[in-house]
Amino acid sequence: MLRYYRFHKQLSLELYEAALTAAGKPRNPLVPVNPLDRVPRTTDPALLQFLAAVSRFQKDPTAPRTAADIEALRLVLRNPAGLPVYTHDAGFSDNPTAGSLSAVRFGADISDATLLVTRRGDTYTCSVQLPAGGRMLPLEEADIAFDHFVRSGEELQLLAGFPLFRLVRFFRGLRGPLQLPAAHFPELRRHVLDPLGDLLTVHYTGVRPASEEQLEETGLATAPARLLYLSDSGAHISITPVVRYGDTEVPVLSKRQVYAQDRAGQWFCLVRDEAAELTFTALLLQQHPDFERQLDTDPLAFYLHRSRFLENDWFLGAFAQWQEAGITVLGFGALKGIRSSPHAAQVSVQVRSGIDWFGASVKLRFGKQTATLKQLQQAVRAKSRYVALGDGTQGLLPEAWLGRFSEWFNAGDADTEEIRIPKVQFATVAELFKEDELDREALAELRYYQDSFAKPGALPEVPVPAGFRGTLRHYQQQGLNWLQALADGGFGGCLADDMGLGKTVQVLAFLLAEAGKDGPHTSLVVMPNSLLFNWQAEAERFAPSLRLHLHYGERRLRHIRDFDRFDLVLTTYGTLLQDVSYLKNYGFRHVFLDEAQAIKNVGSQRYAAARLLQARTRFAITGTPVENNSLDLYAQLSFACPGLLGSKRSFTQLFSIPIDQFGSSRHARQLQARVAPFLLRRTKKEVAPELPEKTELLLACPMEESQQRIYDACARELRDFIDGKADDELKRSSVFLLRGLTRLRQICNAPQLLPEEKHWNGSSSKIEALVEGIVNNAPGHKILVFSQFVSMLELIRAELEKREILSEVLTGSTRDRAGAVQRFETDDRTRVFLISLKAGGTGLNLTAADYVYLVDPWWNPAVEDQAIDRAYRIGQEKKVVAVRLYCPGTVEEKIHQLQAAKRALSGGIVGGNASFFNHISRQEWTELLGPLKTAF
Known part of the structure; x- marks a missing residue:
């Protein structure tokens, strides 16, 4: 219901509940409804806006009206619940009753008025006409209801705009047209009529439309220029589309008429190019979804919150479209807090062939500004999307190019002019650059390299x-x-x-x-x-x-x-x-x-x-x-x-x-x-499929009780050390940890290898198993024995001498290496070659041997493979058997397991093998040591 406040002639909006008569009219009693009481039970956004807007008109009746009130009335008129609308006749009763109500409906909004300016002699007269009831109605004849509506029978039309509302209120207060002497008119026009003309239609009677001669004479016959003004507006950025007719700029969203004088001093009116302005507006409406909603508020400018303006680099795409459409953009450089260049990046690449390198010249332009290669490299290294430009702005690097820029700089070295990529990286150059980015010579050379090295x-x-x-x-x-x-x-x-x-x-x-x-x-x-x-x-x-x-x-x-x-x-x-x-x-x-x-x-x-x-x-x-x-x-x-x-x-x-x-x-x-x-x-x-078969075996050598006891004590000491260290301390303790692991491996071979156990007189399970194998195989085979520990080789040789098995030894201290190799290869009496893994694991050709024993596992399986290949190589005609000895339940067994888990590295790169000892975690250290077999 629309009514006036009882003691103030100001619009009030109220909600009531009432039963209906058989004719569908309300009947007493009318029960008031507080719109805010309905808010907690309402989930429909449109209905919530409606209730809030009604509540706005139930507050202070003395408060002056604002543009926000007009927006609230727009929301009320949408009437999402479809409620019947009534006005209250205060002459019937002070308070609303069924008899004081009159049913009304809301018609189309009135968004414009025409302000007629007429001159008679030395007097100017200004009057207002409203488009109501299908015709232009002088304001004096219009039935203005509740200050905000024009009533035509049972229809109410909202004065949908705050400037229009103020204009109508002003002229109603005059109770007739505005008249003033001609001498004062220029000032009125400059300060009132021209600004008002942006929002409402101002029509000067007696001023005729321009003739062709007047348009040509004043330079207004050409197509209007299109401009966009960007400016700060608090937290928002205003975007004002303007067309320029001659020297006169007109906001596209305004209703301003364009007036000019010819050489004779005669005023004329220029009809604005509606088609061109609509095209201009349509382009802007397509660029952001917020703009179309803003048209309902009769703006002179579109606006975006600063964050929305920058979001997803919106302004870059928009700016590019504006430029492509020939629109001049003004004011970007004055926007506060925005150092970005408005120009989208233009990238060109040309690769040439140098002496032993390919040179990639990268040109990066933002409008008239060019980023140097060093500036681009600095941005890429800093992982920044912005590159510094000479005018103090920052160019936004295209998302699609960031990866390419990074790969180019990673591939070569940049000087002031180009990125030089060694020709040895021709495969990388072919991958990083498109064919049309290479000059003729570089492309021909690249194809030559690709063809030459495609397949060996x-x-x-x-x-x-x-x-x-x-x-x-x-x-x-x-x-x-x-x-x-x-x-x-x-x-x-x-x-x-x-x-x-x-x-x-x-x-x-x-x-x-x-x-x-x-x-x-x-x-x-x-x-x-x-x-x-x-x-x-x-x-x-x-x-x-x-x-x-x-x-x-x-x-x-x-x-x-x-x-x-x-x-x-x-x-x-x-x-x-x-x-x-x-x-x-x-x-x-x-x-x-x-x-x-x-x-x-x-x-x-x-x-x-x-x-x-x-x-x-x-x-x-x-x-x-x-x-x-x-x-x-x-x-x-x-x-x-x-x-x-x-x-x-x-x-x-x-x-x-x-x-x-x-x-x-x-x-x-x-x-x-x-x-x-x-x-x-x-x-x-x-x-070499003709090579004989190679058999690789793992031989478990369980330790006897006294050997196991020594091992467990050493393992416990190392485990306690690891448990007592934080992760960062553990990383700094690698020398101690490796020394501890080496001691465990020496115990697995023979406790006598430890200085404090040199007088130990127990039996080594490995030496026993190895000597047994040698005794069994020596009569028909020549045998290589590899160990990391020279002292272990000495123990093995002593056992062989007891059994009168002749052997050669090759360690780092052996002087006559060639003689040792020759005697083993040619002397049939020499059946065993004891070799230090470090001294003889590479470079030897020992095809006389067909049995290989690896006494102790090495961290790197590739080193073990090299040792086996001293016998298993071109020229070998016999089947080769390689036996790896280990003590089960010890660090040696864990080494074999971790080797298997970590062998894939080299195979993924070059097709070979890799070491286990890469990055050992705390968990892996714990797994290496394994559970103790003996409790003390």
Whole structure:
């Protein structure tokens, strides 16, 4: 019900409950309803708004009306509950009764009025007309009800706009038109009529529409320009669409008429381009859902909360559309707290071919501002989506490009102009850049590399050099082809064939193929001491024409110029460290590192010295490119293929942590794909099916009671130490923990290996089982015995001597290594070769043996595989049996279990094996020690 307050002529809205007569009219009594009492029982949002709006008109009757009151009346008129509407006639009764009510209905809102301005002589007259009842009705004739409505019979039409409400109230207060002298009119027009013209229609009678001549004369015949003004409005940003007709700017959402004077001083009215303005408005309405709702409030501008303006980079997409549509945007730079450039990023990339790198030129523009490559790199490294620009703003990096930018910088080094990616990363370049981003030369070169190294078996065949004395197997020929292709491309690589497949032979054939070519002819091979005589023998056997020099011993050459007299120089890692100060100054043709896992620690002196060697190409030779973790591979390939895997820091983040710590197969595949062209690995199973069968056995050797008691006491001590340490302290105690584990492993072999137990006279279960096996097999087989502990080998030899079994021993202190190997291989009386795992686990060819005993398990299963492959290699004609001894229920059994769980690392990268001793957790330490068998 609509009524006036009893003592104030101000609209009040009230709710009542009443029974209905048979005719459907309310009857007494009318029971008032407090709208706020209904709120707790209401869940419909529209009905809640309705109740709140009704309540607004039951408060202070003396409060002045505001724009919010008009909005509340709009909500009331929606009448979501479909309630009947009545007005109260105060002349019938002071309080509402059934007889004082008149039924009404709400008609269409009145959102505009026309303010007519007429001049008669020296007087201007302003009057108001309202569109009501289907015609323009002078305000004096309109029936204004409750200050807010125009009544036409039973219909009420809301004056739907606060400026309109104020205009009607003002003119009703005048009780007639407004008249004023012509001298005062300019001021009225400037301060009242022009601003009012934005919200309502102001019509000057007597001013005719513009003629074609007037439009041409005043420059208004051209299409209007479109502008957007952005400005701060508290927590919001206002977006005001404006069209400019000549010099006159008109808000698109306003009702303002455009008036101008011709040269004769005659005023005329320009008809606004409704079609162009509607198109302009439609574009804005499509850009944000909030805008369409705001049209109901008759705004001059759209608005967005600052957070909504920035949300999901809305303004960037909108700004791009505005620019594309030819709309001028003004005021963005003055917005408070917004440093972002309004321009979307434009990225262009061009990759060219350099000397030994591909150069990627990246142009990043934001309007007229260009971000430098260094600025872009800083943003990417900081993982920021914003890049600093020269004008003080920040450009927003496109989401779709962030990953590409990061990958580019990870792949190469950036200078001021371009990102230089080593050509050794050609596979990465092909993956990171689209073909249309490469210039013609770079694309042709990239395709050449891809075709050349797609499959080692598809490489051009290299003729076997005339000076080669021997026959290359098919896979060795492929290895020669691969080495030659890499060298021709200026690349190095890692020859990682399985142990015993003849890597030395492939390298010697390659060096013969390189002999006589232009450039330096001297190549260098660095190796462990134990391999020196083997390399010399192999070179003299297969490549006798190579001029060979052993750079080793006290009488070695001191002047690098003397190297020019040789084709091949052999030296050791120890000699390299001593002589690196002048070896680094010689330009070799090729440098090879045999058993290249020797430089797997990038912080070692060996690694640093090897990196200083200069050569056209550098190669790593190893049967175990990954022993402990993926950083082993990084060290060897950063020597052989500088730049392939980037910096250690980036490699750690991109590959080492995901692979080594989290076992990511996806990252392992990515690493494998990157190194594939430069790492050649074939296993015996793949390329040497003619090799005899290899049988691997685990032999359990339970400890006897006294040995077990010593083991349990040591294990308890170590367990108590671990239990008493926090996780961070445990990580800092690795030396003590390893020493404790070593003691446990020594006890498993024989307690006499401990200094405090050297007089122990019990029996070692391992020695008993091993000697029994040797006694049984020695008559028909030659046997290799490997142990990490030299003192264990001495105990074993003493037992063999008691049984008159002749043996040879090879440890780090053995001087005549070649003699020991030759006697075992050729002397039928020597049946056993006792070998220190560290001294003889690599580089030896011992195919006379067909039994291999591994006395104690080693943390790294690859080292055990290498030891077995001293016998199981090309040239072996007998079946090979490898026996691993262990004490059940001890750390040795746990080592075997954890080895199996951690072998997958290398296989996921290069197809080999890996060490267990990577990242041992507290839980794994506990599992290693296992439950104690004896309680004290």
